[in-house]
Amino acid sequence: QVQLVESGGGLVQAGGSLRLSCAASERTLSSYAMGWFRQAPGKEREFVAFISWGGASTAYADSVKGRFTISRDYAKNTLYLQMNSLKPEDTAVYYCAAEWDGSSRQPGAFSSWGQGTQVTVSS
Numbered sequence: 001q002v003q004l005v006e007s008g009g010g011l012v013q014a015g016g017s018l019r020l021s022c023a024a025s026e027r028t029l030s031s032y033a034m035g036w037f038r039q040a041p042g043k044e045r046e047f048v049a050f051i052s053w054g055g056a057s058t059a060y061a062d063s064v065k066g067r068f069t070i071s072r073d074y075a076k077n078t079l080y081l082q083m084n085s086l087k088p089e090d091t092a093v094y095y096c097a098a099e100w101d102g103s104s105r106q107p108g109a110f111s112s113w114g115q116g117t118q119v120t121v122s123s
Contacts, residue, residue, distance in 0.1 A: 001099070001111065001112045002024055002025060002032070002098050002099060002112040003024070003112075004022055004024055004025070004096050004097070004098060004112060004113065004114035005023045005114055005115070006020060006021065006022050006094065006095065006096055006114040006116060006117040007020070007021050007022075007023070008020040008021050008117060009093075009094060009117030009118045009119045009120075010118075010120070011120045011121075011122065012086055012119075012121055013121070013122050014086060014087055014088055014121055014122065014123050015085060015086065016121070017082070017083060017084045017085075017086065018083045018119060019080060019081070019082050019083070020036070020080065020081040020083065020094055020096075020117060020119070021078055021079070021080055022034075022036075022078060022079040022080070022081075022096030022114055023076075023077065023078050024077050024078070024098065031053060032098045032099055032100060033050065033051065033052050033053050033098075033100040033102075034072065034079050034096060034097065034098045034100070035047065035048070035049060035050045035051070035096070035097045035100065035105065035110060036049045036050075036070060036079075036081045036094060036095070036096055036097075037094070037095045037096075037097060037110075038090075038092035038093065038094045038095070039092055039093050039095070039116075040091060040092040040093075043092075045095070045107045046061065047106065047107075048060070048061050048064055048068065048094070049061070049064065049068055049069075049081060050070070050105050051070045051071070051072055051079070055071070055072055058070055059105065063089075064083075064090075067083065067084050067085045067086075068081060068082065068083050068084070069081070069082040069084075070082075079096055081094065081096075083119070086119075086121045087121060088121045088122065088123045089121075090119060091121050092118075092119060093116040093117065093118050093119075094116060094118075094119055095113055095114055095116045096113075096114045097110035097113050098110065098111075098112040099111040099112045
């Protein structure tokens with residue numbers, strides 16, 4: 001499995017911004033489509049954003065569309081999630097994922113996961 005390490009989470013006020021990073025252990029970004037997911041307490045893990053292996057195609061959950069941007073830096077082997085206009089309902093542990101099987105954008109379609117980074121948005 002690919003090793004993924006997220007960072008960049010923290011506490012921010014509503015309306016603020018954060019940028020999450022996901023560093024991969026190998027040349028993952030050139031090989032795999034990748035995604036960001038999040039899981040709030042008591043809720044199931046949900047899709048946030050997706051980027052194709054070449055970076056030409058992206059997709060977002062309706063709840064974050066227009067506020068979040070997924071991107072990748074091949075030279076740094078790092079995936080990013082820029083989060084703007086944050087809301088309290090964005091509070092969750094955020095995970096990056098790789099090794100997409102192409103079936104869907106549900107968590108089960110990805111086989112490699114990071115440990116997660118906590119994002120807390122205060123009102």
